[in-house]
Amino acid sequence: MSSKITVIGAGSWGTALANLLAENDEEVSIYARDQKVVDSINQEQRNFKYFPEYKLNSKLRAFSNLKASLESTDLVVISVPTQALTDILAELKNLISPETIVVSTAKGIDEITFKTNSQMIKEAGFENVVVLSGPTHAEEVMEKLPTAIVSAAHSKEAAERVQDLFMSKDFRVYTNPDIKGVELGGALKNVIAVASGICDGLDFGDNTRAALITRGLNEMSRFVDYHGASDLTLVGLSGMGDLVVTCTSMHSRNRRFGIEIGKGKTLLEAKEKVNQVVEGVKTARAIYRWLNSKEIDLEMPITEEVYQVLFESKDPYQAVEELMLRSKKHEMESVVDNSLWKI
Incomplete structure (x- = not known):
């Protein structure tokens, strides 16, 4: 049975991850602020801004309305820059359950608070945080070149859930408790x-x-x-x-x-x-x-x-x-x- 997953952020990495999950036969929504990006994904199966040369999986659906993209979601993947995370979390708090697994993919530290992304997500009320990180250029993931990454979480169950969802013959996922x-x-x-x-x-x-x-x-x-x-x-x-x-x-x-x-x-x-x-x-x-x-x-x-x-x-x-x-x-x-x- 497939999971309902929402990817927030339709940049290069968010698009690559959303497409990977759709290729794994999951039900995937991707949220983008840019309506032109949303239209290009839904109408042409392409992200014209980042990957115009790649046709995306037909199961992938894009939304410019965050609430609509999160309807009945089982898991949320946040793929926005660290400086944009606070605003996204403020919206998320009223839209999904605190028990929802939230996957963080950004690689940065907040300049003002010196907090990591997972710390900010936890402070927003979400305890099931998983960090997905490693040597992963989005371009090569789109090309289905062999890639390995780490799913890190305090919860073994959460880390392994993310491992199972993303794992494929081209994308190997290891787990690590040292978030x-x-x-x-x-x-x-x-x-x-x-x-x-x-x-x-x-x-x-x-x-x-x-x-x-x-x-x-x-x-x-x-x-x-x-x-x-x-x-x-x-x-x-x-x-x-x-x-x-x-x-x-x-x-x-x-x-x-x-x-x-x-x-x-x-x-x-x-x-x-x-x-x-x-x-x-x-x-x-x-x-x-x-x-x-x-x-x-x-x-x-x-x-x-x-x-x-x-x-x-x-x-x-x-x-x-x-x-x-x-x-x-x-x-x-x-x-x-x-x-x-x-x-």
Whole structure:
């Protein structure tokens, strides 16, 4: 028996997930504010704005009325940017049961409250929250290329329900109880991806990218560990997997944005060039402000340099030079045992 699922947000990722669920023979509604997008899906089986070249599953139905899209729904997938989540939740509270499973797919942190998406969803009154995260470009999911992702939740039952709904021969879903680690990994990797793009825009090489990804993972691990999540989660798909794909692929809007910054464009010019939400920009600012509001010893040099390049007009070459000339460190400070050194 199929489930009734509502996907809120008809951007590239929301459309790809909705189409995947419809291909899995679920009854799927997708909500979009743009009536032209709704009409193109319902009348032409295409999302003209994001995937005009792909024909969508005929079972997928689009709505511009949120209440209508949620009628008799069993599960809700929210696929809107973090900054749009508060408004959506305010509407949802009066339209669905508090027991409804709500799946969060955005990768960001609220700039004002420094809360993750799952925290905001729970505070809105929904306890059954699942985070879906990992190295997943929407374009490749639409092409049915093999993809793996993580379904994270405190409830094993909820995580496995989402796993069952999304699983297919092209889309493998793993479960993970570390919802905070999965979510923070997905947010933080966008900042490192912006840095990777900046280095590419400066015409640095593979050595630079490899070093940045590796040290970026180290920085992410410190942050996740500080917040009580498992740094082992970052070895998985929502950490290292997502970090690698976002730092290396031209599908990555964060990397493409960084490339434009490295080429000398301003923040506004780079945003206009990408013409999509670049979560890494807001996440870098959120983390920088959080770091400077706390009296803690937590080093995040890549994030700090990205912030200064984006918001304080720091020269990208100078930022890289200062990263290279930081004080000497062990590679793995937390595991160094001085007794291991040969004197």
